Amino acid sequence: MTTRTAAQQREQARIAYDAYLATCPTRQLLDRIGDKWVGLVLTALADGPQRYSGLSRTIAGVSEKMLTQTLRTLERDGLVSRSVTLSVPVRVDYALTPLGRSLLPVMQAIKDWAETHIDEVTAARAAYDERESGERQEHLP
């Protein structure tokens, strides 16, 4: 057995982890719903189909680039459907697919935990920051 440095072993492990990342279902889902705009798009479509321009207005602040990119990814994953009506000007509607709709309860569970426990988290942060600033005082000359 050849000797390897700690760095080489970590590097080896990192490669294995990258492969794991690419296949782990949970990781893939987390990458999707953790995305900056995905949650808002899913929520906006939960009430029914919307046109591109409608989404752009509903989700104020999103750039055309990011809205398009987000919709493309969701469409590719089968969570959102895109239907084009050939007219002048063209009309494009986006809607949740059944698969996309099945994700809503999960999003709701996340939302519920967040709204139920956010106060505890905020309090914990405040306490932590308080402790930290206190300890910095002690270490002064």
Place this chain on the structure above:
Amino acid sequence: MTTRTAAQQREQARIAYDAYLATCPTRQLLDRIGDKWVGLVLTALADGPQRYSGLSRTIAGVSEKMLTQTLRTLERDGLVSRSVTLSVPVRVDYALTPLGRSLLPVMQAIKDWAETHIDEVTAARAAYDERESGERQEHLP
């Protein structure tokens, strides 16, 4: 009322959205659990307390910097507790707090959806990529 360009209106909305980002509980939670290493740390600690070096071995591929950074964030949010045993060398144990433990069912829900539906997602991606490559053919000279 002064006239504003579309770009100015988007900019205005973006600022409002940034403020929203900072306060929305769901967004905060998503930012946390969507983090690259948080899921693995939480999972590793679900079975019981672990030392820093233990986590480093369990979660192969993580750098010391990212492990420390992840643990600090989780500790600050009150999801993980950190206890130092003063000896030589020092020993540090990490464990889930009750708050952290309450998050496990949510993570499980995410995991369940992912494992149940990943095949549909993969199939949708394959179908989408197939369509795309087909359409690129049509557009050739």
Place this chain on the structure above:
DNA sequence: CTGTATCCCGTTCGATACTG
């Protein structure tokens, strides 16, 4: 053993301009 500090590269995301 358990971190902290620094550098640096790749990716992400927004702004802007242009197209069918």
Place this chain on the structure above:
DNA sequence: CAGTATCGAACGGGATACAG
């Protein structure tokens, strides 16, 4: 109306070296 193309700034995250 519904995008596409390009560019630059900001940020995450890894390698490395150092410290209590």
